[in-house]
Amino acid sequence: MHSIFKYFILFWCFVLCQASYKEQYRVPHAFAQNWESYVFNDKEYLIQNLPVTWENAKILCRGHHNGNLAALDTREKSEFLAEALSESQLDVESVWVGARRDSSDDPEGYRWSQGVELRRTAADILSSEKDEYAAKHYPFWLNRTHVPVPVGGADCVALERVQHDKPVFLDLPCLIERPFVCERDARIEVAVQEVRTVRCRTGLYHVYDGRLNWHQAAAYCVMNKMTLANIGTMRCLRKLGLTMLKSRPSIESAWVGAKGSLGHWTWIDSGLSIFQATTYTDVQPDMWPPMRDRSTVKQSGCLQLDRHTTRTPVFLEGRCERKMQFICYQGVAGMRRSEAIPSDDNYYYILVRQQYYWQHAYENCLKMNGTLASIDSHDILIQLLLVMGENKDEPVEHIWISGRLNVTKDVNSELVTYAWHNPINKKKIPNPKSDGESTYGLYMPPWLDEEFTMDNPCLNLDRQDHLNGLVYGMSCDTPQYSICMIEKSTSKPTSMENLVEASDTT
Numbered sequence: 001m002h003s004i005f006k007y008f009i010l011f012w013c014f015v016l017c018q019a020s021y022k023e024q025y026r027v028p029h030a031f032a033q034n035w036e037s038y039v040f041n042d043k044e045y046l047i048q049n050l051p052v053t054w055e056n057a058k059i060l061c062r063g064h065h066n067g068n069l070a071a072l073d074t075r076e077k078s079e080f081l082a083e084a085l086s087e088s089q090l091d092v093e094s095v096w097v098g099a100r101r102d103s104s105d106d107p108e109g110y111r112w113s114q115g116v117e118l119r120r121t122a123a124d125i126l127s128s129e130k131d132e133y134a135a136k137h138y139p140f141w142l143n144r145t146h147v148p149v150p151v152g153g154a155d156c157v158a159l160e161r162v163q164h165d166k167p168v169f170l171d172l173p174c175l176i177e178r179p180f181v182c183e184r185d186a187r188i189e190v191a192v193q194e195v196r197t198v199r200c201r202t203g204l205y206h207v208y209d210g211r212l213n214w215h216q217a218a219a220y221c222v223m224n225k226m227t228l229a230n231i232g233t234m235r236c237l238r239k240l241g242l243t244m245l246k247s248r249p250s251i252e253s254a255w256v257g258a259k260g261s262l263g264h265w266t267w268i269d270s271g272l273s274i275f276q277a278t279t280y281t282d283v284q285p286d287m288w289p290p291m292r293d294r295s296t297v298k299q300s301g302c303l304q305l306d307r308h309t310t311r312t313p314v315f316l317e318g319r320c321e322r323k324m325q326f327i328c329y330q331g332v333a334g335m336r337r338s339e340a341i342p343s344d345d346n347y348y349y350i351l352v353r354q355q356y357y358w359q360h361a362y363e364n365c366l367k368m369n370g371t372l373a374s375i376d377s378h379d380i381l382i383q384l385l386l387v388m389g390e391n392k393d394e395p396v397e398h399i400w401i402s403g404r405l406n407v408t409k410d411v412n413s414e415l416v417t418y419a420w421h422n423p424i425n426k427k428k429i430p431n432p433k434s435d436g437e438s439t440y441g442l443y444m445p446p447w448l449d450e451e452f453t454m455d456n457p458c459l460n461l462d463r464q465d466h467l468n469g470l471v472y473g474m475s476c477d478t479p480q481y482s483i484c485m486i487e488k489s490t491s492k493p494t495s496m497e498n499l500v501e502a503s504d505t506t
Contacts, residue, residue: 038084045070045081046182049090051394054156055268056222057096057180063212063219067184069098071112072159072167075138081159081181082167093395094170094466096180099157110157110171118157118169126168140168142466147382148344162465170466176390192220195251196243200236203331205229207243207254210325214302214318217255217326218268226328227269228257231305233282234312237290240305240327241313251307253316255326258303260317265303269329274303274315290314342387344379348486349387351396355479358458361400362423370486371424372402375445375461381469384483388463396463400482403429403459405452405473418452420459429459448472 037046046065048057061069072078085092098113110118119139126140142160156174159167159181172178192210199205212220218228231237244251257268265274272278277285291297291314292306298317304324306316342349348370356364365372375381388396402424408417420429428434430442433452446469448462456473460480464470 034090036084036088036090038080040077040080043183043185045084046184047085047088047090047092047095047179048182049092049179051177051179052096052222053177054096054100054174054180057178058098059215059218059222059268061098061180061182061184063215063217064223065182065184065219066216067182068113069096070181070183071098071114071116073112073116073118078139078159078167079165082161083165085159085161086165090179092179094158094160094172094178096178097157097159097169099169100174101155103155104153106155120169120171126162140166142168142170144171144467147386147467160466172390175392177392190216195247198236198239198243200239201233203329205231205236205240206328206330207240207247207251208326208328209247209251211323212255212326213323214255214259214320214326218257220326221257221328224328226330228255229305229327229329230257230267230269232278234288234290235282237305237313241307244305244307244313251325253304253306253318253324255324256303256305256315257329258315259320260298260300260303263297263299265297265317292316342383342391343488344383346488347380347383348488349373349383350484350486351387351391351399352482352484353393353396354481356400356482357479358400358474358476361482362402365482365484368484368486370484372400373461373483373485374402374422374424375443375469375471377443380485381445382467384461385463385467385469387483388461389466396481398463398480399461400480401459401461401471403471405454405457405459407454420452445469445471 034049035046037044039045044067046067048060048065050060052060058069061067070077070081072081081095081097085095099110099118101108101110108117110120112118120141124137124139124141125143127143142162144154154171154173156172158170158172158178160170162168190210190212192208192212194206195209196207197204198207206226208217208220214228221228229240231240244254258265258274259268260266266272267274274289277288281288290312301317302320304316304318305313305327307313342351350368350370352361352364354364362372373380373384375384384399384401388399402422403420404423406419406421408419409415410417418433420431421427422429430444431447431452432444432449448470450472452473456475458474458476458478460472460474460478462470462472
């Protein structure tokens with residue numbers, strides 16, 4: 001009996017040892033509603049379904065998760081993460097990882113956080129998502145060769161999947177918001193308590209007790225929809241100093257939202273130098289900022305607000321690893337930074353994040369002095385796909401576009417013919433099934449190969465693999481988003497910003 005049991009154990013050891021290394025992360029190591037973590041090669045990789053900018057993802061990984069944005073510097077790591085994403089219960093498409101470049105002119109190109117190169121040459125471009133994934137080559141980048149470069153550049157790196165679980169890298173504008181992946185060794189919980197709130201200028205400064213390092217403090221602010229404090233006036237500085245004095249116990253030093261690297265000290269929320277006086281600074285420019293010693297400013301570190309006795313507080317450079325109290329800033333509700341509206345030479349493209357039936361979407365665009373989007377060229381198709389996939393908020397997979405299906409029947413032959421038309425310009429929309437109609441020289445949208453029926457008579461654009469589009473008919477009473485095209489005039493409409501805010505209402 002003992003011998004049989006021994007062989008049984010050996011058999012199962014053999015089976016488990018032969019299992020794919022991927023099996024270790026098919027089931028999450030830990031999970032919650034908005035995150036899952038997986039273990040691979042003694043590292044924990046945490047997928048956080050919280051769309052933020054690349055810089056905020058870096059802050060959250062460093063401060064909130066006690067790690068770094070994932071460095072996928074080997075094929076094995078990339079394939080592991082793509083497989084984990086494909087098995088995840090989270091609805092995640094692309095995720096920030098820890099590589100970026102300073103700009104398109106950066107001679108060093110893309111780098112992982114530890115300085116390792118992430119190569120990107122013509123040979124690294126995946127020629128087609130439909131091609132067989134070449135196992136002998138790494139890394140792969142998604143093809144954006146013919147895609148317009150965004151005004152702010154596409155300098156930060158995300159991981160995307162093709163063929164369900166094959167990893168490719170994708171260069172995106174750093175300011176759009178995406179989920180992200182951190183890697184870490186351990187997680188540390190720290191108790192934090194708000195002790196005072198100070199109203200100054202256009203918002204609220206929240207003073208917190210709970211000793212965190214600078215990165216953890218910055219992450220705590222971001223997680224609570226704030227930012228580590230940017231202080232731009234002596235008035236606010238003095239009010240905060242007095243609040244720190246009257247706190248119990250009194251606070252002598254607190255982290256604020258600036259960091260130094262190679263002698264350049266900048267506010268993390270604006271990217272501006274701390275030595276650059278703004279229009280609301282209430283002292284002479286040469287007196288701002290009040291540093292402890294302006295003649296010997298350190299080259300690197302993190303900025304703290306330092307208060308002693310009754311003297312006016314000063315800014316003081318410190319090691320970012322030090323643990324101390326911190327101050328977050330919360331702007332007044334309703335104040336938003338103006339963002340560039342997607343456009344080309346002819347149109348503004350407005351993503352309407354309100355689910356309408358096709359007819360309601362069509363009429364809504366007319367009320368906005370525009371029209372429901374029409375795909376008349378490859379350039380317009382790319383613009384629509386960019387608006388859907390590279391907007392500040394969550395990517396959009398399906399939108400209504402302008403197109404209705406007509407059916408005609410020949411009385412003699414009883415032949416039934418289907419044709420798509422654009423109700424905006426009353427023209428036919430070319431399709432592969434056009435009967436007896438020459439489409440030579442006309443732009444043909446990327447149609448789904450299916451039979452046209454009056455059950456699905458309204459036209460829909462489906463975003464496939466980030467920048468591949470697919471057009472097909474849908475039932476007109478399907479609620480979904482839409483894009484309005486507003487023709488440009490000689491000057492930008494004065495109500496355009498309000499128009500965008502109204503179109504984003506859900």
